[in-house]
Amino acid sequence: MAEITAAMVKQLRDETQLPMMECKKALGASGGDMEAAKQALREAGKKFMGKRQDRSTDEGRIGVYASVADSVGAIVELQCESAPVAANDEFIQLANDLARQLATGPGASTPEELWAQRSPSRSGMTLEQQRDEIQNKIREVFRLARLERFDAPCGAFVHMAKIGVLLEVVGGDDALAKEVCLHIAAMNPQAASKADLDPQLVEKERATLAEAARKEGKPDNIIEKMIEGRMRNFYAEHVLTEQPFVKDEKQTVGAVSAAGGMQLVRFIRWQLGESGSGNESSAAAAATAS
Numbered sequence: 001m002a003e004i005t006a007a008m009v010k011q012l013r014d015e016t017q018l019p020m021m022e023c024k025k026a027l028g029a030s031g032g033d034m035e036a037a038k039q040a041l042r043e044a045g046k047k048f049m050g051k052r053q054d055r056s057t058d059e060g061r062i063g064v065y066a067s068v069a070d071s072v073g074a075i076v077e078l079q080c081e082s083a084p085v086a087a088n089d090e091f092i093q094l095a096n097d098l099a100r101q102l103a104t105g106p107g108a109s110t111p112e113e114l115w116a117q118r119s120p121s122r123s124g125m126t127l128e129q130q131r132d133e134i135q136n137k138i139r140e141v142f143r144l145a146r147l148e149r150f151d152a153p154c155g156a157f158v159h160m161a162k163i164g165v166l167l168e169v170v171g172g173d174d175a176l177a178k179e180v181c182l183h184i185a186a187m188n189p190q191a192a193s194k195a196d197l198d199p200q201l202v203e204k205e206r207a208t209l210a211e212a213a214r215k216e217g218k219p220d221n222i223i224e225k226m227i228e229g230r231m232r233n234f235y236a237e238h239v240l241t242e243q244p245f246v247k248d249e250k251q252t253v254g255a256v257s258a259a260g261g262m263q264l265v266r267f268i269r270w271q272l273g274e275s276g277s278g279n280e281s282s283a284a285a286a287a288t289a290s
Contacts, residue, residue, distance in 0.1 A: 004028055016041055017137040042129075045136030057143045059086045062164030062270055063095030064156035065103040068174050073154025074103035075166040075268055076114075077146040086161060090134045094142070097121050097130065102149050111144035148268055157181035162272040172262025180262075182246070183253055184269050189240040192264050197239060205234050240264060 004027045012023040012034060018041055026044075030036035060079035066072065078095040080086055100120045108114035115128040122130050131142055150168045155177020158164045165181040191197040209230050213223045235242040241254030241264060248256070257264055 004032055008032065008034070012037055012041075016133075018045075042132060042136060046132050055081055055141045057081055057141055057145075058273060059083050060143075060145075060272055061086050061092065061095050061161035062158050062272060063097075063099035064158055064164050064166060065096070065099040066154035066156035066166060066174075066177070067103075068153040068155060068169060068172060068177055070104075071151065071153045072103040073150040073152065073156060073166050073168065074099045075146075075148050075156065075164050075270060076102060076144060077164075077270060077272060079143040079145050079273070081140040085138055085140050088134075088138065091138075091142075093121060094127070094130060094134060098127060098144065098147070101127060102147055107149055107151075108147065111147065114144065114147060146270065150266075152265070153177075155181050157185055159185045164270045165267060167267040168265040169257075170263040170265060172257065172260050176257070176260040176262055179247065180240075180253060180257060180264065181267075183243070184240065184267055186246050187243055188269060189243055190238045192240045192266055194235060194239055194242070196266075197235075201238075202234075206231065240267070 004024060008027055009020060009024045012018075012027060013020050016023065016038060022041065022044075023037070026037040026040045027034070030040060057079035059082055060077065063076045063078060065074050076095060076098045078091070078098060080091060085091055097120050098114060101117050102108060102114055104120075105117050108117065115126070115131065117127055119125045119127050119130045125133075135142055148166065150166060152168045153170065153172075155167045155169060155172075155174060156165060157178050159182075163185045165184045167177055167181050167184065169177050169180075190201075206227055209227045210223055213226050218226060232242075236244065236252075241252060241257070243253050245251050245253050245256045253264075
């Protein structure tokens with residue numbers, strides 16, 4: 001039987017970040033075969049983590065990858081158990097790798113499909129293997145809660161790891177698209193354009209304004225004009241192209257986009273841990289000044 005030296009144990013410990021005694025035991029069981037010991041540790045870790053899948057994953061981060069020139073865009077929500085792990089460099093890399101592979105690879109409709117694909121940053125390793133290696137060191141459950149891809153020119157932005165935006169555009173460039181995404185993250189519009197807004201929401205607002213005008217004693221012949229004027233404030237609150245741009249409130253987002261030769265098509269705005277599929281506006285929206 002091969003001698004298990006302290007140097008061998010240290011090497012395995014350094015490469016796996018696992019406890020010294022676990023490394024020594026794995027090397028002993030493998031007869032000193034370093035690769036076999038690593039595989040045994042991976043399998044043991046995966047089995048251990050399989051028993052913890054009912055644990056709550058309230059922390060994590062949003063990962064994005066987008067390019068206007070390459071016509072790709074993707075957003076993922078990767079959850080974990082604690083805030084320190086969400087800020088761990090390897091966890092951040094995993095979230096970014098998931099988004100990049102989703103955007104640039106063959107696509108995936110389920111987390112399982114994406115986990116099975118190659119890792120963009122770890123040669124010869126799948127995303128699942130990358131995840132298992134990190135989980136085996138950290139011993140927290142990771143959960144890929146959501147994923148979405150746009151096969152079109154896109155911009156993206158993530159605020160403090162917890163709010164992510166993916167925006168489909170026509171024209172423009174990465175810098176301008178990112179600026180609009182930053183605005184979406186901050187102002188949380190409900191639709192890209194007036195045409196995208198829920199008609200029932202619009203009619204409800206118009207009815208509310210009409211009733212308020214009648215209570216003010218306004219004559220019927222001017223109520224409609226009053227409604228149209230007051231609806232501008234409603235649209236400025238809810239519609240992306242009508243909102244004052246967060247970095248220059250003298251201009252609307254539509255005007256800023258149009259000046260940069262960019263049309264806004266649809267967007268997703270996700271907040272970590274929120275229920276449902278996120279906020280998405282999907283009809284085309286020409287960026288026009290107002």
